[in-house]
Every structure is written in structure tokens, then in C-alpha cells.
Amino acid sequence: MPDKTTVQLFRTAVLTFEELGFLLPSEEIDARQAAAALAAVVHLDFTGPFAGTLELRFYGDLLPELAANMLGEEEPPPFQEQLDALGEVTNVICGNLLPAIAGREQVFDLCEPRVAADGPPAGNQALGELQAEAAVGLAGGRAELSLYVRADAVV
Amino acid sequence: MALNVLIVDDSSVMRAMIKKTLRLSGLPVGEICEAENGVAALERLEERWLDLALVDINMPVMNGIDLIEEIRRRPAIADLVIMVVSTESSETRIESLRRMGVDFVHKPFTPEDIKRKIENLTGVCADAGQDNGPAVPDGGPDF
Numbered sequence: 001m002p003d004k005t006t007v008q009l010f011r012t013a014v015l016t017f018e019e020l021g022f023l024l025p026s027e028e029i030d031a032r033q034a035a036a037a038l039a040a041v042v043h044l045d046f047t048g049p050f051a052g053t054l055e056l057r058f059y060g061d062l063l064p065e066l067a068a069n070m071l072g073e074e075e076p077p078p079f080q081e082q083l084d085a086l087g088e089v090t091n092v093i094c095g096n097l098l099p100a101i102a103g104r105e106q107v108f109d110l111c112e113p114r115v116a117a118d119g120p121p122a123g124n125q126a127l128g129e130l131q132a133e134a135a136v137g138l139a140g141g142r143a144e145l146s147l148y149v150r151a152d153a154v155v
Numbered sequence: 156m157a158l159n160v161l162i163v164d165d166s167s168v169m170r171a172m173i174k175k176t177l178r179l180s181g182l183p184v185g186e187i188c189e190a191e192n193g194v195a196a197l198e199r200l201e202e203r204w205l206d207l208a209l210v211d212i213n214m215p216v217m218n219g220i221d222l223i224e225e226i227r228r229r230p231a232i233a234d235l236v237i238m239v240v241s242t243e244s245s246e247t248r249i250e251s252l253r254r255m256g257v258d259f260v261h262k263p264f265t266p267e268d269i270k271r272k273i274e275n276l277t278g279v280c281a282d283a284g285q286d287n288g289p290a291v292p293d294g295g296p297d298f
Contacts, residue, residue, distance in 0.1 A: 014277065015263075020262070039245060052157070067168065071171050072169055072172075077168070077171075081167060081168055081171075084167050085168040085169045087171050091242060092242050092262050092263055093215070094243055095213070095262065096244055098244075104244060104245060105245065106245060106247070107248035109213060110213040111213070111215075112213075112215045
């Protein structure tokens with residue numbers, strides 16, 4: 001049975017992709033979604049009662065659709081803005097997730113999302129200890145999320 | 156009257172989303188300025204009169220909390236109507252924002268959330284661009 005943090009990570013991701021990206025996430029990941037190629041990776045560092053990084057790995061060719069949906073446009077924006085849209089999705093997931101697992105009275109500060117196409121963003125130190133993982137199916141792709149906490153960075 | 160609005164967010168996509176929401180809201184919106192952090196926002200505020208600022212919290216260079224504190228310190232802009240648009244979910248921080256005379260909209264938001272809060276904050280009504288009161292109420296907004 002998944003622990004509370006994993007459940008919360010999954011629920012927050014689903015809600016964010018639905019409400020912000022107007023996509024229809026699924027819990028099951030089919031063969032096509034599983035075979036989709038990595039499109040971009042986001043790292044978002046945070047500090048607070050505990051510190052760490054939320055990583056989002058985005059697979060498939062959904063970036064243009066995600067960004068266009070967020071902007072309410074028919075045509076997708078330039079690629080850099082598509083990456084920015086994915087960064088904002090990660091920001092919203094992280095900002096909603098942390099107080100949900102640590103308590104609403106706790107205060108966290110989120111850093112600027114670092115987004116890179118095809119692989120992890122540069123300039124990363126050790127991500128920390130893996131606390132929770134979740135994956136959601138998204139049309140012909142998927143999103144995988146990993147929450148890392150750094151034991152040496154507890155504030 | 157038309158509201159001149161400043162959108163402060165480090166995400167260009169989020170600024171575009173808020174801008175589009177404002178344009179579609181039916182609110183009488185005039186000029187819309189953008190800034191990617193608190194320092195850039197203060198520069199915009201020095202350049203022209205703005206009625207309303209929609210401010211994110213987590214930004215590089217100068218974050219939203221520091222920006223709001225700086226605005227409240229400067230007599231010329233201390234009464235600016237401010238609404239925070241953020242993922243912030245901490246009740247502690249939201250309460251401290253409210254004590255600074257700031258209202259709050261949570262991300263992800265609906266266009267109706269933004270419209271309703273702006274109507275409440277400014278007294279400016281969406282329908283037919285009617286004006287129900289001053290954009291900057293004397294003594295600040297009453298929550």
C-alpha cells in the first residue's frame with residue numbers, strides 16, 4: 001500500500017495536470033505511454049521544515065499541447081515557453097504538495113524551477129534521499145515525479 | 156474607470172495566463188505591465204501609476220513578500236491594491252499576507268477566482284465596465 005506522501009504526490013500531480021494543463025491524467029500507464037521518449041526534466045529545490053528537490057520527468061510529445069492549453073491558445077508557443085510551462089506545472093505541484101504533507105502551518109520557500117530538454121538540468125548537487133515517487137499517464141506520454149529530501153539541509 | 160494592472164511572476168507562461176484571464180474577465184482593464192521579479196516590479200511602479208498588482212511569492216532576485224513589504228514602506232505606492240497569486244498553501248504565510256492588506260488567490264486558479272477577487276478588492280465591476288467605487292479605497296481594502 002502506498003504511503004501518505006506517495007498518495008499525496010500522485011493526487012497533487014493529477015489535480016495540477018487537470019486544472020492547469022487541461023489534460024486527463026490516468027493512474028494506469030499503457031504500453032504506448034511507457035514507451036514514450038523523455039522530453040524534459042524539471043528540478044525544483046525547496047527549503048523549509050525540510051529541504052529537498054521535486055523532480056518531474058516528462059515523456060512523450062505533449063509539451064506543445066500542455067503549453068497551448070495553459071495559455072488557452074490553439075497554436076503552441078515557442079519551445080522555451082513550453083519548457084517554462086512545464087516548470088510552472090512543477091512549481092504548482094510542489095507548492096501544493098509540501099504543506100499538504102508537512103502541515104498547513106508550515107512555511108516553505110520554493111526556488112526557481114530548472115528545466116532542461118532531454119535530461120536532468122545542469123548544476124545539480126546530490127538530490128537527497130528519495131521519499132516518494134508517482135507516475136501519471138497523459139495521452140501518449142507520462143509524467144514521473146520524485147520527491148527527494150536532503151538530510152543535511154533541514155532548516 | 157479602467158484598471159492599470161501590474162503582473163509580477165517569474166514565469167512568462169503564468170504572466171500570459173493571468174493577462175489573458177484579465178482580458179477575458181469583462182473587467183475594465185487598461186494597461187497591463189509585466190515584471191519577472193520584485194526589483195523589476197518596483198521599476199515599473201516608479202515609471203507609471205498602476206491601480207492593482209498581482210504578485211507571485213516565489214521569485215528570484217526579490218520575492219513577493221519582500222516586494223510587498225517594500226511597497227508598503229514607500230509612501231507614494233503604499234496604498235497600492237495587491238493580490239497575491241501563488242501556490243502558497245501555508246496558513247501562517249497567508250495570514251501574514253492578509254495582515255499586510257493583501258488578498259490571495261491560490262494556483263491553480265479559475266478565471267472566476269481572479270475576477271471575483273479583483274471585484275471585491277477594487278470595487279470595479281465586470282459587467283459593462285461599471286465602477287462601484289475607487290480602485291484604491293481610503294485606508295486600504297477591508298477584508
